[in-house]
Amino acid sequence: MIQLKHVLVLVFLCVFSGISQSTNGYELWMPYSNIEDSSLTKKYRDYSKSIYFPGSTETLMIAKNELHTGLRKMLGLASIPTNSNRLENTMIIGTKENLNSDIQQSLSKAYVEIGNEGFIIKTVSIKSKTVLVVTANTDIGILYGVYRLLNLMQQHKNLHNINAVDTPKIKLRMLNHWDNLDRTVERGYAGFSLWNWQKLPEFIDQRYIDYARANASVGINAVSLTNVNANALILTPMYLEKVEALARVFRPYGIKIYLTARFSAPIEIGNLETADPLDPKVQQWWVHKADEIYKLIPDFGGFLVKANSEGQPGPQNYGRNHVDGANMLAKALLPHKGNVIWRAFVYSEHDADDRAKQAYSEFVPYDGKFMENVLVQTKNGAIDFQPREPFHPMFGAMPKTPLMMEFQITQEYLGFSTHLVFLPKLFEEVLDADTFRKEENSTVAKVIDGSLHNQKLTGMAGVANIGTDLNWTGHPFAQANWYGFGRLAWDPYLSSETIADEWLRMTFSNDESFLEPMTRMLIKSRETVVNYMNPLGLHHIFDTGHHYGPGPWVSELSRPEWNPTYYHKADSQGIGFDRTPSGSNATEQYAKPLQELWNDPQTIPEEYLLWFHHLPWDYKLKNGATLWDGIALKYQQGVDEVAGMITTWSIMKPFVSKEQHEEVTMLLEIQLKEAKWWRDACLLYFQTFSKKDVPDGVSKPLYSLEYYKSLKFPFAPGIRPQWD
Numbered sequence: 001m002i003q004l005k006h007v008l009v010l011v012f013l014c015v016f017s018g019i020s021q022s023t024n025g026y027e028l029w030m031p032y033s034n035i036e037d038s039s040l041t042k043k044y045r046d047y048s049k050s051i052y053f054p055g056s057t058e059t060l061m062i063a064k065n066e067l068h069t070g071l072r073k074m075l076g077l078a079s080i081p082t083n084s085n086r087l088e089n090t091m092i093i094g095t096k097e098n099l100n101s102d103i104q105q106s107l108s109k110a111y112v113e114i115g116n117e118g119f120i121i122k123t124v125s126i127k128s129k130t131v132l133v134v135t136a137n138t139d140i141g142i143l144y145g146v147y148r149l150l151n152l153m154q155q156h157k158n159l160h161n162i163n164a165v166d167t168p169k170i171k172l173r174m175l176n177h178w179d180n181l182d183r184t185v186e187r188g189y190a191g192f193s194l195w196n197w198q199k200l201p202e203f204i205d206q207r208y209i210d211y212a213r214a215n216a217s218v219g220i221n222a223v224s225l226t227n228v229n230a231n232a233l234i235l236t237p238m239y240l241e242k243v244e245a246l247a248r249v250f251r252p253y254g255i256k257i258y259l260t261a262r263f264s265a266p267i268e269i270g271n272l273e274t275a276d277p278l279d280p281k282v283q284q285w286w287v288h289k290a291d292e293i294y295k296l297i298p299d300f301g302g303f304l305v306k307a308n309s310e311g312q313p314g315p316q317n318y319g320r321n322h323v324d325g326a327n328m329l330a331k332a333l334l335p336h337k338g339n340v341i342w343r344a345f346v347y348s349e350h351d352a353d354d355r356a357k358q359a360y361s362e363f364v365p366y367d368g369k370f371m372e373n374v375l376v377q378t379k380n381g382a383i384d385f386q387p388r389e390p391f392h393p394m395f396g397a398m399p400k401t402p403l404m405m406e407f408q409i410t411q412e413y414l415g416f417s418t419h420l421v422f423l424p425k426l427f428e429e430v431l432d433a434d435t436f437r438k439e440e441n442s443t444v445a446k447v448i449d450g451s452l453h454n455q456k457l458t459g460m461a462g463v464a465n466i467g468t469d470l471n472w473t474g475h476p477f478a479q480a481n482w483y484g485f486g487r488l489a490w491d492p493y494l495s496s497e498t499i500a501d502e503w504l505r506m507t508f509s510n511d512e513s514f515l516e517p518m519t520r521m522l523i524k525s526r527e528t529v530v531n532y533m534n535p536l537g538l539h540h541i542f543d544t545g546h547h548y549g550p551g552p553w554v555s556e557l558s559r560p561e562w563n564p565t566y567y568h569k570a571d572s573q574g575i576g577f578d579r580t581p582s583g584s585n586a587t588e589q590y591a592k593p594l595q596e597l598w599n600d601p602q603t604i605p606e607e608y609l610l611w612f613h614h615l616p617w618d619y620k621l622k623n624g625a626t627l628w629d630g631i632a633l634k635y636q637q638g639v640d641e642v643a644g645m646i647t648t649w650s651i652m653k654p655f656v657s658k659e660q661h662e663e664v665t666m667l668l669e670i671q672l673k674e675a676k677w678w679r680d681a682c683l684l685y686f687q688t689f690s691k692k693d694v695p696d697g698v699s700k701p702l703y704s705l706e707y708y709k710s711l712k713f714p715f716a717p718g719i720r721p722q723w724d
């Protein structure tokens with residue numbers, strides 16, 4: 001029997017060490033842990049003595065409940081007094097028209113700045129008393145403001161003299177779920193799909209609400225529920241009724257639903273003989289479908305479409321093009337203010353050109369031809385969500401088209417949910433890249449937020465890493481990638497350090513001896529995975545289909561560009577893909593200054609070296625090492641860095657719960673094992689061409705090349721179902 005004194009000791013230990021109350025990760029970055037620092041608690045309590053928070057819409061009620069829960073948990077308050085006399089309060093929360101005219105007046109400029117979704121958090125002096133004000137033009141602005149306030153408190157920020165005026169820089173901040181109707185998730189590593197289609201619409205799982213809440217807390221305002229490799233059934237009445245139930249849950253959190261539209265739906269569920277976008281019957285079918293959806297879901301966001309890509313049907317099946325297809329759907333949605341998000345992830349087995357060039361070649365000529373409610377969704381790089389890719393050359397090259405960013409939050413090519421990789425660092429690198437398309441510093445972020453080419457419709461999508469796992473994302477640290485994606489979609493200029501610091505504080509601890517080493521570890525983790533998987537610009541050398549682990553030897557798949565050998569081109573002469581004018585000339589798709597920089601192996605940043613150049617094994621790197629030695633040393637460095645992560649984590653016990661500590665320790669051990677696997681398999685294989693020994697400092701391989709080649713994973717998670 002556990003005795004009372006044991007319980008007391010445990011409670012004392014937890015309180016003393018500042019361990020958050022949440023131990024299974026379900027509460028994500030919102031555990032609202034009790035604040036131990038008594039002077040800080042006192043300051044926060046001073047603002048919480050009495051609260052004026054008028055309004056009773058659904059959204060405002062959510063904001064109120066959240067505020068009360070947060071304050072109660074963080075400050076240990078039994079209840080939060082509310083007061084209807086505005087002037088006697090210490091915290092005032094309300095939309096513009098609910099505040100007294102003095103406050104309104106003093107904030108008039110800020111109200112213009114924040115638009116429909118932004119908020120103001122500010123301390124003001126009323127009758128010589130300091131009052132904390134959270135205000136906005138809309139209810140959703142209030143909800144975002146309340147979440148921000150609570151998050152700042154979770155981060156123990158000083159609210160004295162706070163004047164935070166913040167509004168999202170990107171309009172559509174969206175998660176793309178690749179969820180199938182049978183609840184499997186393509187490239188999902190955190191269990192099954194959250195959407196329980198069988199029990200919907202009647203049964204509303206608490207998870208839907210908690211999911212919406214988590215998204216709203218970082219400002220995500222759109223979700224596409226279904227896989228881009230789409231099933232037309234989602235557009236049938238039976239499923240639309242279920243979608244409507246989810247829309248009802250998400251609406252007060254400011255989240256709009258999008259669905260993936262299978263281009264051949266008019267045939268599959270509409271009994272038409274064709275899906276030709278120029279056929280009036282097909283056009284009518286989509287108009288009626290849109291009307292039917294909007295009748296059920298008046299704020300439906302629109303369609304996300306993967307067409308003529310990897311076997312998906314599209315307008316090209318009928319000799320039409322992407323513009324014909326996208327505009328047909330756009331016309332059906334326009335009267336309802338819906339959008340078409342048309343994906344640019346295309347490459348064809350009939351096109352012998354470098355896969356990296358194909359999307360640009362196909363889409364750039366269409367610039368200016370899409371209707372005003374079409375966004376072209378473009379992956380961050382020209383190949384496919386690799387641990388590192390140069391930014392996609394389409395960014396900046398289509399000034400008359402809203403280009404929407406597509407990042408992958410789920411770690412298809414980044415170790416699934418077993419590897420700790422902090423992705424905001426990767427996202428930041430892409431967003432900060434200079435396209436040189438207009439003036440200097442024409443960054444990808446400026447393309448995406450519309451400021452470079454004056455676009456009104458803007459968006460950023462992240463392929464979700466969320467599933468039914470208790471902690472939502474499989475790896476506890478993968479939550480940071482969901483959080484970080486949301487923050488960057490709100491503000492693509494935020495630094496990854498800031499995001500890491502925020503997330504660590506809220507999720508685990510505000511203790512500096514935890515934060516400093518852990519922020520460093522998160523920031524470095526991205527380069528670490530590049531080192532042990534794809535150093536010096538190597539890419540797409542993953543094993544077939546599932547993309548779990550290395551497979552640089554794979555060469556027999558039916559389509560050349562599905563084979564890793566297509567990408568690394570290792571031979572007795574050297575390694576790498578020549579994309580300069582002497583090779584595929586993919587560099588031509590970038591602005592002049594980049595062409596000049598990247599065409600020359602001496603001036604290209606070495607992290608992109610083998611992406612753009614085929615170089616001899618004894619080519620001299622900047623540090624004097626030969627290319628072969630350099631590759632080998634990078635693989636070893638990656639392994640050593642994972643070992644370093646294990647050391648760092650081992651001293652973090654005092655700051656996290658025992659369960660969390662053990663869970664992450666076990667996952668890091670897997671990561672180490674797999675980093676070694678990558679190192680050994682790749683070096684043994686490339687050595688068959690280089691015919692050189694590995695340099696000093698690189699460990700001997702644990703097994704033979706044959707052994708690594710023999711590994712098969714027919715049941716690796718996330719494998720795409722059979723394409724049809």
Ligand code: BDP
Binds near residue numbers: 187228306345384
């Ligand atoms: C690739 C995935 C595949 C997706 C495809 C896409 O391997 O499962 O369907 O991208 O984005 O990364 O359409």
